[in-house]
Amino acid sequence: MKLLSIWLGKSISLISRVLNLGNGSTWPGHLALKINKHFISSLLKNSKTQIILIAGTNGKTTTSLLIKTILEHNKKSTIHNSSGANLLNGIASSLVLQSSLKGKLKADYAIFEVDENAFSKVLLEMDPQYIVLLNLFRDQLDRYGEVANVAKKWATALQEEPTINLILNADDPQIAYIGQQLFNHKKTEYFGLQQKGLDQPEHAADSTYCPRCGTKLSYKNVYYSHLGNWECSHCGLKQPQTAIERFTYMPLEGLYNTYNTLAAVLLCKSLGLSEKQIEEGLQAFKPAFGRQEKLNYLGKQLEFFLVKNPTGFNQTIQTIKHLKARTILLALNDRYADGTDVSWIWDVDFEKLADFADNIIITGDRAYDMGIRLKYSQKEFKIKNLKFKIELDLNSAVQTALELTSPTETLYILPTYTAMLDIRKIVSGKKIL
Amino acid sequence: MNYKLTLGWLYPDLMSTYGDRGNIIILQKRCEWRGIKAEIDPITVGANDQQLKNVDFILMGGAEDRQQEIVGKDLETGKDKILHELIEKGIPGLYICGAYQFLGKYYKEADGTIINGLGIFDVYTENPGPNHPRLIGNMVVDSSVIVSEAEQSIPQETASSSIVKVRTLRNDEILLGFENHGGRTYLGKEVKPFAKVIKGFGNNGQDGTEGAIYKNSIGTYLHGPILAKNPGLADYLIQTAINIKYNKYINLDPLDDSLEEEARNVIASRLKLQL
Numbered sequence: 001m002k003l004l005s006i007w008l009g010k011s012i013s014l015i016s017r018v019l020n021l022g023n024g025s026t027w028p029g030h031l032a033l034k035i036n037k038h039f040i041s042s043l044l045k046n047s048k049t050q051i052i053l054i055a056g057t058n059g060k061t062t063t064s065l066l067i068k069t070i071l072e073h074n075k076k077s078t079i080h081n082s083s084g085a086n087l088l089n090g091i092a093s094s095l096v097l098q099s100s101l102k103g104k105l106k107a108d109y110a111i112f113e114v115d116e117n118a119f120s121k122v123l124l125e126m127d128p129q130y131i132v133l134l135n136l137f138r139d140q141l142d143r144y145g146e147v148a149n150v151a152k153k154w155a156t157a158l159q160e161e162p163t164i165n166l167i168l169n170a171d172d173p174q175i176a177y178i179g180q181q182l183f184n185h186k187k188t189e190y191f192g193l194q195q196k197g198l199d200q201p202e203h204a205a206d207s208t209y210c211p212r213c214g215t216k217l218s219y220k221n222v223y224y225s226h227l228g229n230w231e232c233s234h235c236g237l238k239q240p241q242t243a244i245e246r247f248t249y250m251p252l253e254g255l256y257n258t259y260n261t262l263a264a265v266l267l268c269k270s271l272g273l274s275e276k277q278i279e280e281g282l283q284a285f286k287p288a289f290g291r292q293e294k295l296n297y298l299g300k301q302l303e304f305f306l307v308k309n310p311t312g313f314n315q316t317i318q319t320i321k322h323l324k325a326r327t328i329l330l331a332l333n334d335r336y337a338d339g340t341d342v343s344w345i346w347d348v349d350f351e352k353l354a355d356f357a358d359n360i361i362i363t364g365d366r367a368y369d370m371g372i373r374l375k376y377s378q379k380e381f382k383i384k385n386l387k388f389k390i391e392l393d394l395n396s397a398v399q400t401a402l403e404l405t406s407p408t409e410t411l412y413i414l415p416t417y418t419a420m421l422d423i424r425k426i427v428s429g430k431k432i433l
Numbered sequence: 434m435n436y437k438l439t440l441g442w443l444y445p446d447l448m449s450t451y452g453d454r455g456n457i458i459i460l461q462k463r464c465e466w467r468g469i470k471a472e473i474d475p476i477t478v479g480a481n482d483q484q485l486k487n488v489d490f491i492l493m494g495g496a497e498d499r500q501q502e503i504v505g506k507d508l509e510t511g512k513d514k515i516l517h518e519l520i521e522k523g524i525p526g527l528y529i530c531g532a533y534q535f536l537g538k539y540y541k542e543a544d545g546t547i548i549n550g551l552g553i554f555d556v557y558t559e560n561p562g563p564n565h566p567r568l569i570g571n572m573v574v575d576s577s578v579i580v581s582e583a584e585q586s587i588p589q590e591t592a593s594s595s596i597v598k599v600r601t602l603r604n605d606e607i608l609l610g611f612e613n614h615g616g617r618t619y620l621g622k623e624v625k626p627f628a629k630v631i632k633g634f635g636n637n638g639q640d641g642t643e644g645a646i647y648k649n650s651i652g653t654y655l656h657g658p659i660l661a662k663n664p665g666l667a668d669y670l671i672q673t674a675i676n677i678k679y680n681k682y683i684n685l686d687p688l689d690d691s692l693e694e695e696a697r698n699v700i701a702s703r704l705k706l707q708l
Contacts, residue, residue: 138450146497146498146499147497148497148498148499149497201446208446209447209499209500209503214499214502214503216478216479340569340570340571340611341451341569341611341613341656341657342611342657343451343452343455343611343656343657343658343661344451344452345452346452346453346454346455346458346658346661347449347452347454365699366696366699368692368693368695368696368699369661369662369696371692371695371696372661372662372692372693372696373455373661375692376455376458376459376462390692
């Protein structure tokens with residue numbers, strides 16, 4: 001049954017790639033699981049591959065890729081579930097494609113990014129040695145439910161697995177509290193920042209109340225959203241001791257990527273790599289598609305920043321401000337993978353973007369909704385003199401934005417997921433799966 | 434005359450899901466762009482009673498269950514009574530999703546647990562359990578009912594004056610937004626529905642009603658946020674707030690809402706409706 005799953009899965013994947021049907025990345029796994037419900041566990045049971053799971057609202061793909069790059073640079077073989085295929089079928093697919101025809105896994109490490117809601121199910125199918133929990137932000141409530149409930153489910157699932165090494169974000173009260181409840185876990189390590197931050201949480205902050213007793217938390221420093229050096233003055237719960245707060249080399253811009261990098265570094269240290277080996281690995285890092293990915297098109301430099309939720313978007317605005325962005329293309333879609341509800345853009349601080357951007361082009365299925373949001377981010381209202389322009393057609397939007405970008409500057413593209421795939425197709429001439 | 438409104442935003446750090454704060458941004462800008470002063474006053478856990486008593490408008494958004502629990506405890510300290518008085522006095526307000534349910538009599542969870550509400554709206558909400566899907570999607574409703582409410586609330590002595598005119602909601606009587614709720618709300622006799630469902634589910638997916646209106650307080654499942662694509666409703670709330678505070682109906686200078694028109698048409702044509 002296991003071998004049948006693998007053969008059929010591999011064939012399906014080949015056929016779908018040859019015919020360019022797209023989405024080849026989850027079908028093989030879908031099929032493998034149809035044939036054998038426990039395909040994942042039966043394949044992993046007999047392998048020596050060590051399993052690393054990465055979960056959290058933001059940064060899963062980047063953190064997985066950071067770990068993969070460091071490990072491969074240090075001559076370890078890895079497999080991972082690419083292209084954000086982070087449900088059971090995506091994980092099964094990566095196993096189908098990356099195991100031999102005899103059903104053997106040869107990799108030293110399997111790195112799986114896991115969807116918030118799939119986490120408990122995935123844990124039932126495998127025994128990971130390491131789990132990294134990055135953060136929990138309000139994302140799409142229609143799909144993920146409430147932040148506090150997700151944290152509770154994770155803690156319950158982990159209660160049964162005391163031998164797993166946990167790498168947790170100390171600065172996120174919800175994530176830290178998961179570790180603080182798991183008394184039986186022998187090895188739990190925390191990453192976090194120690195530097196000057198804000199005094200108060202920003203508006204998009206979600207979990208600024210104590211996860212144990214519900215009192216408003218006090219912060220010495222807030223880094224972004226609800227991440228910071230926190231404690232509860234009522235019940236005394238506070239940020240756990242961190243094992244890492246900084247590193248010698250940061251491959252990506254933005255505080256959120258500092259967290260991703262610290263998580264990856266701490267994990268690799270636990271695996272026994274030296275700081276030097278890790279740093280060299282990080283220097284070889286190339287971003288995942290759409291995540292600070294740089295491309296050239298028609299002689300101009302472009303950089304993609306995938307945007308998915310208020311916290312990530314606010315961080316992106318900070319980052320591109322720091323990079324002295326002048327021309328920006330915003331692309332808002334509302335297809336399933338983007339989230340069908342676009343109201344989250346009102347939790348993004350576009351007032352800050354309006355402060356520094358000279359040219360803003362808006363496109364996507366819900367371009368007008370983005371236009372309304374920007375209209376209200378202006379201090380003075382002059383419809384004839386708006387600082388932004390709406391171009392419904394993606395192609396013309398890209399062209400217009402490029403024309404406004406001088407040869408010495410970069411066009412910053414901030415798209416939601418499906419808009420990113422479409423724009424990337426225009427500028428690279430390729431489809432990605 | 435220089436008008437000034439204090440826009441009270443209840444529990445911004447606890448009850449604000451789905452961009453609810455957009456409503457307060459929109460109201461403030463639409464006031465300021467017409468020379469009406471508008472100050473946003475965030476009122477959260479521990480705020481004093483006087484702060485709440487001073488507001489001319491109230492926004493309360495949706496929340497996750499745990500947050501709602503914290504809010505419940507804070508209101509019990511006496512703010513619940515003040516809120517009730519403000520609503521009875523006609524202070525206009527928008528109570529979205531979780532806040533709307535919370536102003537009702539009770540919320541019955543899927544397992545039968547009853548969470549008491551503030552009992553200001555004569556409505557109750559029940560969650561039918563995990564076998565019933567959440568009610569999610571773009572939504573179109575007809576709110577012409579609130580125009581007649583506005584007519585009723587005009588003070589008699591000014592109603593006959595030539596400068597006073599009831600603002601109708603133009604095509605904005607048709608409101609567009611997005612809903613996402615597990616609970617089903619049922620209306621009692623003391624409240625009127627806020628609107629009639631044209632597309633979507635509304636209060637309970639069965640009786641064709643959406644939201645509830647009591648005095649000038651609107652409870653609704655529409656977010657998006659609700660005022661983003663419904664500028665007419667935003668202006669109606671501003672006029673009502675001024676009417677209550679200054680006992681005077683004013684006409685608002687028109688603003689260019691062409692982006693809103695376009696955004697409305699995108700959704701309408703997807704739903705095969707003509708506005």
